[in-house]
Amino acid sequence: MYDQPRPHQAQLTMTFEQILEHVRHEGAYPTRERAEEAVRSVLAALGRQLVGDERVDLAQALPVEAALALTAQIPATERLTGWDFIKDMAARAGTSPAVARWDTGAVLAVVTRLTDPGLLTRILHQLPTGYALLFGQAELRRPQPAA
Secondary structure, eight states: OOOSTTTTOOOOOOHHHHHHHHHHHHTOOHHHHHHHHHHHHHHHHHTOOOOHHHHHHHHHHOOHHHHHHHHHHHHOOOOOHHHHHHHHHHHHTSSOHHHHHHHHHHHHHHHHHOOHHHHHHHHHHHTTTTHHTTTTTTOOOOOOOOO
8 A cells, every 4th residue: 555656745754753743843742642642643533534545645645653543544434524523533532622623733734744735635625624724724615516
């Protein structure tokens, strides 16, 4: 699965340790362990929402440890909006939505830096509304089909 790079894939520029340090800085976490907890939690939750080529391509853009956290989850049958994603993370972690949103922002800010812009666009088109803001992007309205 990781052998053949896909076209237009961003090159891996960070090790897992570097990701943890960036997330630790981004989220102002007191320890590396807390940053790692956030990384694993957010990537697992994202892994439950992504399917198909976008899931595979994102995994290829991440270091192996992060890719395993993302792909270890079976994709959920229910598609969660961005807000429902945060509430689900909070419930699973036994924390508040504010903490889950903070963790998500810190982790996805770093993931965005590792992701090719074209892949990020594909990911956001696959996910329901509310995810662009989680990735630090503008939330643009999708065109509605004519009635």
